[in-house]
Amino acid sequence: MPDRIYFDHAATTPPDPRVVQAMLPYFSEMWHNPSSIYVEAQRARQAIDEARAAVALHIGAKPEEIIFTSGGSESDNLALRGVYEASLSRGRHIITSSVEHHAILDTAETMVRNLGAEVSIVGVGPDGRVDPAAVEALVRDDTTLVSIMHANNEVGAINDIAEIARRVHAKNPKTMVHTDAVQSAAHLAVRVDDLGVDLLTLTGHKFYGPRGAGVLYVRSGTPLQPQIIGGGQEDDQRAGTENTAAIVGLVEAMRIASSEREADIVHDRALQQRLLDEVPQRIPMVAITGPTDLDQRVPGSASFAIAFVEGESVLLALDLAGVAASSGSACTTGSVEPSHVLVAMGMPTELARGSLRFTLGRSNTDADVDRLLEVLPSIVERMRKLSPVPVTEAPAEYLPWLSNEGVATT
Numbered sequence: 001m002p003d004r005i006y007f008d009h010a011a012t013t014p015p016d017p018r019v020v021q022a023m024l025p026y027f028s029e030m031w032h033n034p035s036s037i038y039v040e041a042q043r044a045r046q047a048i049d050e051a052r053a054a055v056a057l058h059i060g061a062k063p064e065e066i067i068f069t070s071g072g073s074e075s076d077n078l079a080l081r082g083v084y085e086a087s088l089s090r091g092r093h094i095i096t097s098s099v100e101h102h103a104i105l106d107t108a109e110t111m112v113r114n115l116g117a118e119v120s121i122v123g124v125g126p127d128g129r130v131d132p133a134a135v136e137a138l139v140r141d142d143t144t145l146v147s148i149m150h151a152n153n154e155v156g157a158i159n160d161i162a163e164i165a166r167r168v169h170a171k172n173p174k175t176m177v178h179t180d181a182v183q184s185a186a187h188l189a190v191r192v193d194d195l196g197v198d199l200l201t202l203t204g205h206k207f208y209g210p211r212g213a214g215v216l217y218v219r220s221g222t223p224l225q226p227q228i229i230g231g232g233q234e235d236d237q238r239a240g241t242e243n244t245a246a247i248v249g250l251v252e253a254m255r256i257a258s259s260e261r262e263a264d265i266v267h268d269r270a271l272q273q274r275l276l277d278e279v280p281q282r283i284p285m286v287a288i289t290g291p292t293d294l295d296q297r298v299p300g301s302a303s304f305a306i307a308f309v310e311g312e313s314v315l316l317a318l319d320l321a322g323v324a325a326s327s328g329s330a331c332t333t334g335s336v337e338p339s340h341v342l343v344a345m346g347m348p349t350e351l352a353r354g355s356l357r358f359t360l361g362r363s364n365t366d367a368d369v370d371r372l373l374e375v376l377p378s379i380v381e382r383m384r385k386l387s388p389v390p391v392t393e394a395p396a397e398y399l400p401w402l403s404n405e406g407v408a409t410t
């Protein structure tokens with residue numbers, strides 16, 4: 001399809017050609033089972049050992065603290081269930097936030113239903129960020145795990161994980177702290193000691209690596225009950241024949257992300273700033289969702305709620321105009337419910353239905369942003385004209401959210 005514009009990097013990123021190159025030998029020459037004894041298999045084993053050491057180096061961990069998984073969802077599940085089941089003698093209380101990915105929220109809910117867990121959910125401010133003091137206030141003697149995401153996938157809000165971990169550990173040194181760093185690792189240097197966490201989730205496909213490879217970092221001494229049992233791979237922590245090619249690809253993507261980080265940040269921030277500035281200038285009655293201070297927001301993320309339109313309908317029209325974007329997380333696209341993140345931030349439900357998320361990346365250009373700024377206002381105008389409710393003035397409860405005037409000028 002010619003001239004398509006991809007603004008959905010938070011859903012997944014195009015694999016970098018250098019990543020694909022690095023993976024190819026593990027399909028054609030070194031495809032053997034790394035647990036076998038012959039020389040070809042030992043080369044695959046060596047590649048995994050080197051990958052483990054490289055991931056450890058990048059995040060400031062020890063190689064034996066790295067578990068390779070199939071991705072972010074599996075790592076999140078392993079962190080929650082693994083720590084919970086290994087700590088039952090200490091307690092059944094865990095804490096998470098209202099804006100986590102469903103890999104955390106739905107796992108926690110299942111643990112309440114099936115495993116007798118007690119879960120406290122900490123709320124967020126209108127910018128989608130978690131208040132570290134609010135987390136601290138929920139920590140009890142029997143709290144075994146706190147899981148708070150580093151950066152939010154829908155509104156880009158970055159949490160102060162270091163401060164959260166510091167407060168949690170000060171109140172109860174036995175409470176483990178996990179962070180889902182799936183969205184931040186593409187943009188920020190993620191170092192486990194700087195963050196002060198005991199467990200951390202990564203996935204390769206959000207930083208130009210392949211899908212099907214993820215990492216769970218587990219600090220030495222952290223109690224963890226394996227969830228996939230079988231052949232004893234990953235030091236008995238996660239069974240299953242290793243996906244050597246995907247693991248090698250993840251590490252190559254991590255190396256590139258690290259060496260090109262400064263340039264990526266400058267590039268993604270410039271385009272992000274244009275969208276955050278210019279969308280509200282061109283479309284009346286628009287809210288920027290998530291932080292407006294770029295220091296609190298991951299580079300490349302620009303998200304909005306547009307009053308009097310359905311986000312899903314705008315997305316379909318954008319798709320026809322050649323622009324691929326999202327209304328929130330890919331997993332909730334297609335559902336009629338407004339985003340749980342925007343609702344948790346306190347946004348009125350009807351306004352939240354107009355949510356749009358543009359997540360920019362390496363291949364995007366100023367011309368891409370120009371094109372979006374050209375097509376989006378006319379799409380919104382057309383849809384508002386079709387609206388069954390008269391679109392003249394925003395209701396009073398929208399006003400604190402809107403970045404511009406609450407009166408239609410179109």
Ligand SMILES: Cc1ncc(COP(=O)(O)O)c(C=O)c1O
Pocket residue numbers: 010011070071072073074076101103149151152153180182183203204214329330
């Ligand atoms: C914050 C967050 N956590 C977890 C995941 C799940 O990762 P994966 O798709 O690798 O299972 C995602 C993917 O959208 C995400 O954005």
